[in-house]
Amino acid sequence: MRWARASVATVVVSAVVALSGCQTGDGDEVTLTFLNPHAGAYEPVAEAFEEANPGVRIELQSVPFEQMVEQTQARLSSGDTTIDIVSVDPPRLANMVEQGFLTDESEFLPKMRANVTEVAISSITVDDRQWAYPLWTSDNFLFFNRTVLEQAGLPAPGPTSADRLTWEQVLEMARTLVESGAVRYGLGMDQVDRYYALQPLLESMGAGPGLEGDENLTPAVDTPQWLAFGEWYGALYADAIGPRGVDPAQMVDLFRSGQSAFLVGGASAIGRIADGDFPGEWGMAPHPYFEGGPIVTPTDSWAIGVSATSEHQDLAREFVQFATLDPRGAELASSVNTLPPVQTEAFDSYVDHIRQLAPQQTVGFGDLFLEDTAEHSRHRPTSVGYVQFESEMNTAFGDIRNGADVERVLADAQSALELQLDRLRELSLDAEENE
Template sequence: MGSINKVQYLLAGAVIAIACSQASAADVTIGFLSSQKPGAFSDVIASFEKANPGIKVQAQYIPFDQLNAQVQARLGSGDTSVDVYTVDEPRVPYYAHRGFLMDLSDQRAEIEAASNAAPIAGASYDGKIWAFPFWTTAQFLFYNKDLLNKAGLPEPTGDPAKRLTWEELLPNAKKAQEAGAKWGFAFDQNDRYYELQPLYESLGYGPGLKGDKLLEPALTSDGWVKTTNWYRDLYANGLAPRGVTYEQMPALFSSGQLAYMVGGVWHARAFRNAEGLNFGVAAMPYFKDGKPVTPTGSWTIGVNPKSTKKDAALAFAKYITLNSEGALQASTVAPQPPANKSAFEAYLKRESEAGKTPAFGDIVRYDLANTAVNRPRTIGYVVFEENMNKTFSDIRNGAEAKPSLERAEGVLRAGFGRLN
């Protein structure tokens, strides 16, 4: 090769290298942290990247029970490798208080136009919106038709306005157990405050917190102690299983060992695919002297205020929440009802027509409009939930209700004192 041609060749190569380098530099990569299983968001991320060339999303997966500690450690130290992350609704106040969430007040009009009201409330604190509403939740009373038929029991109605009371359900659960079911009844989230809060709220005993900022524990009233003893008796009397974790509970139901189970609507899809499982869904029961109350509140999408790629982070957050196609696709991850209005209706139609759960949409729509109660909106919720979950675990495994609640109050007072 001549010297002139060689120089031209090298220059051409350099130009190409520079062009490629500039093209690569134009790509922005954002970090997305969630507690879903590895690969869970792969499809919706691929759709986002196709619709937004130049933005790449690097998903990071942390187990649910480690996510809160990871967020506090990483964002608390100024880590900017997390641009977008999933935030459990009741943690929004604390994260906002700590400066972990971008103030989305300038996005309010767009968020309110696209999202249902209940999830917006869950993403808000102190008059501001701090996260994009992502998913919402409701609960079903799942029941095994074969076990009920074996015991000569009628199937519960799918009409949420005619739901069973606890006083009606538990005797039936006992009959099913006597007829051969290994267990009569269980909560799938058997010691998590999220699913147990409605027991107290149904009878008007409150969420266990009081005061202007909900930083005063209120666990030892007669009503709270009485209701906690009711919960304890489920396990002490052998109607519900001890020693089974939330992660193991769906398998207990799908394998035909459990007659009735209160559980999240997201289990329906897996149960439809369970071989030999003949099941139905009804609305979550309530106490006859109270009113129907059901849990709600799921994940939101937060943006790290210290992100150096805010535009890209906001684009991804909006795609999976405010964009109806992106939100519907993301609802297949858990699967939980999307907060997006349009995607929510499409989700209910899809799940109602999927087989075995024709009442799916009616129950979810009714409960979110009439019976759903969010978890307490307080900066102390993280401390509260961690201690309540431990307390409920102790009680279902045999600890006495009143002393356990008294100890929990003491721990919470000390914990709340460190927040003020």
């Protein structure tokens, strides 16, 4: 599904003016290779850049998300000069910077500030330096089956932050609907078992992000607060409020088919729900929080960086800036997978598109998104050990969902992370001593 209102031809006019310095000059074709995990997503913006810059070709090398870290590590650590541009997942940025994979883009901070929010800039900042360009952002919402709620005499959640429900209220309604047989499941999460989706719940409950200390290299996932969250999460599935054995990719379809009363999901779910044959009426509301705790929402998404081993860094930078900081370029770069761009003008166009997809359900969507981002969002912890942390915790959450003992699972995760992160700390100290 594409939402960019400007055609590629229209964008080219702007791109020619903004990027006229990119001409190769010697008549030779230059190929820029862009390693990314988003097959098809960048074709519109690559096409626009190529048309504006004869002699430049963007080669999109897309790999599955599960292989992105491995591919990036293997190719950039070997000094592969054929990679010019690379997708960057913000919580993994510190590790990429530590290994020297990216160019320092700090001199372009004023240009970033003119086009994107400080929250977005902070996501690509390590040691007060900027190492990539933010492209997309994110938030989660509570989707609900309005018809089922009304038939059960339960109030539908409101659309504004002032209407935000607590998790206690959501689960009370979910349990009522499951026990009455109105739905098969009360609650689904489109990123079930993934740290991205569960971090806001952990922090709202007071458990903390799970990494602390210098450079976030000290795990803290076996605290009483984490144990309390683990028991809460496990009970969701032990009590059949949430589904076991359902893959994250199936969660939106479960809700769309009427089998789940509530769904926690991102903005990308709106189009999928609106395009489907929903059995009744649906709505969306702000992400819940725990009673007595802070409102916490997720944020950040993929950024784009310039490879430190590229032989065409200036030209690669021009493409990256066009795709992230130029309004039309950012709109094109976000048009295939409908993720929210952080470029301010492109974001406004994105909100208009979302409103067209589901006019009744998305009243106030843009204002809520901006409020969540500015006031309630929490970045995932920046750490050279984030890859190990996320992998370990995603496995732990999956084990808890499937009924494993919470205390044992979290104790095992704590021990495994202590070993892995201690090793990373030692390697970092060795590197500093050898400088």
